[in-house]
Amino acid sequence: MKKYKYYEFFAGAGLVTLGLRKHWDCIWANDIDPKKENTYKTNIESNNYHLSDIEKIQSKDLPIPCDMAWASFPCQDLSLAGWRSGMSGERSGTFWSFWRLIQGLNPPDRPKMIVLENVVGLLYDKDFIGLCEALSCLGMQFGALVIDGIHFVPQSRPRVFVVAVNRDMDCGPFVDPWHFNSPWISGQLEKVQSSLPQNLKDLWRWWKLPKPIEKDFSVESIIETSDLNEWNTEEQTLQLLGMMNEHNLHKVKEVQKQKKLSIGFLYKRTRNGKVQAEIRFDGIAGCLRTPSGGSSRQVVVVVENSIIKSRLLSARETARLMGVPDSFVLPSNYNEAYHAMGDGVIVPVVEWLSQHLLLPLISASNAFPLEKNHEHSAQFGISKSIRFL
Ligand SMILES: C[S@@+](CC[C@H](N)C(=O)[O-])C[C@H]1O[C@@H](n2cnc3c(N)ncnc32)[C@H](O)[C@@H]1O
Numbered sequence: 001m002k003k004y005k006y007y008e009f010f011a012g013a014g015l016v017t018l019g020l021r022k023h024w025d026c027i028w029a030n031d032i033d034p035k036k037e038n039t040y041k042t043n044i045e046s047n048n049y050h051l052s053d054i055e056k057i058q059s060k061d062l063p064i065p066c067d068m069a070w071a072s073f074p075c076q077d078l079s080l081a082g083w084r085s086g087m088s089g090e091r092s093g094t095f096w097s098f099w100r101l102i103q104g105l106n107p108p109d110r111p112k113m114i115v116l117e118n119v120v121g122l123l124y125d126k127d128f129i130g131l132c133e134a135l136s137c138l139g140m141q142f143g144a145l146v147i148d149g150i151h152f153v154p155q156s157r158p159r160v161f162v163v164a165v166n167r168d169m170d171c172g173p174f175v176d177p178w179h180f181n182s183p184w185i186s187g188q189l190e191k192v193q194s195s196l197p198q199n200l201k202d203l204w205r206w207w208k209l210p211k212p213i214e215k216d217f218s219v220e221s222i223i224e225t226s227d228l229n230e231w232n233t234e235e236q237t238l239q240l241l242g243m244m245n246e247h248n249l250h251k252v253k254e255v256q257k258q259k260k261l262s263i264g265f266l267y268k269r270t271r272n273g274k275v276q277a278e279i280r281f282d283g284i285a286g287c288l289r290t291p292s293g294g295s296s297r298q299v300v301v302v303v304e305n306s307i308i309k310s311r312l313l314s315a316r317e318t319a320r321l322m323g324v325p326d327s328f329v330l331p332s333n334y335n336e337a338y339h340a341m342g343d344g345v346i347v348p349v350v351e352w353l354s355q356h357l358l359l360p361l362i363s364a365s366n367a368f369p370l371e372k373n374h375e376h377s378a379q380f381g382i383s384k385s386i387r388f389l
Pocket of ligand 1: 010011012013014015016030031032033036052053054055072073074094340343344345
């Protein structure tokens with residue numbers, strides 16, 4: 001079966017490739033982090049992974065032709081939890097280096113499809129308008145979906161996927177202009193889309209993507225039962241309970257009453273300068289996050305017959321929460337493994353998007369070859385934010 005070709009910018013430990021590799025061939029990948037490169041190469045046979053800052057890459061370094069470019073660019077400056085400096089921030093601003101590389105390819109050699117993935121913080125301010133304008137300047141039509149990992153694994157992880165294709169293509173069969181009851185269109189996405197100027201609204205497509213059959217995830221399926229994972233001491237567990245407010249302590253007391261084994265996920269948050277422990281027993285882990293420092297690492301809490309035990313979520317459990325198979329070799333260093341997984345994209349989400357939208361779109365796009373010198377920037381004008389990069 002024919003495999004389509006793609007570039008993977010910001011490839012990290014290779015979770016996107018795990019989701020795509022059945023139907024797609026990664027002909028060029030890049031990341032700046034040598035530890036992630038090591039994890040990637042341990043698990044994925046590749047001579048195409050380039051360890052370097054995206055700033056140092058030139059368009060001529062990219063092998064052509066290629067069908068798709070995927071970029072999960074750094075999210076720190078867009079995170080609602082963090083300090084928002086937006087798309088002009090040092091890390092999320094790497095998007096513009098990606099854009100320059102694609103723009104530097106002559107139209108017939110440019111990938112006909114671009115997928116951008118990031119946190120929902122992307123859907124705010126003028127950043128999103130700038131991003132749509134940048135895609136318009138590449139001669140593309142585009143739309144976005146907010147896919148929460150919760151439909152695929154027991155982890156709450158909403159992420160934005162912007163899918164753009166060559167503007168000449170007839171996308172009729174792939175869009176649903178009314179998108180009633182779509183699980184992938186959030187209120188914020190509708191709001192930011194409605195704030196686009198008319199020329200960008202004209203290029204907007206509400207992509208169709210089916211919803212997976214709801215699975216009843218068992219949280220036990222991600223929990224390691226081996227004794228290799230070290231449990232916290234009683235004092236440490238008490239300390240965590242001491243960081244809870246009444247509401248969270250009440251949740252612990254309620255499961256204690258049930259006299260059966262209950263598994264919960266605990267994470268620390270800083271509210272008004274005070275560190276608080278929050279817990280959930282709904283069978284869903286909170287979003288894996290990887291800011292530097294250890295405070296956001298999740299803790300597994302097991303309650304049985306009123307006994308409460310706690311320990312750090314293990315590296316393998318983080319991988320399972322990302323839909324990564326147990327055959328994937330994780331770094332032996334805990335923090336490295338946590339970063340490799342916590343920065344990644346949930347594998348079954350990538351598979352679902354590929355199977356139900358990207359593959360149908362790319363195979364249809366072959367009927368619409370990119371024309372040479374098909375430039376759109378003059379037609380639509382490039383805003384200041386792009387011109388002065
Ligand atoms: C959100 S993660 C992408 C993870 C990856 N797609 C996966 O699923 O495993 C962003 C990645 O961008 C990389 N990165 C940050 N700045 C970079 C730069 N200037 N050049 C290249 N890569 C960079 C980080 O090392 C990180 O792995």
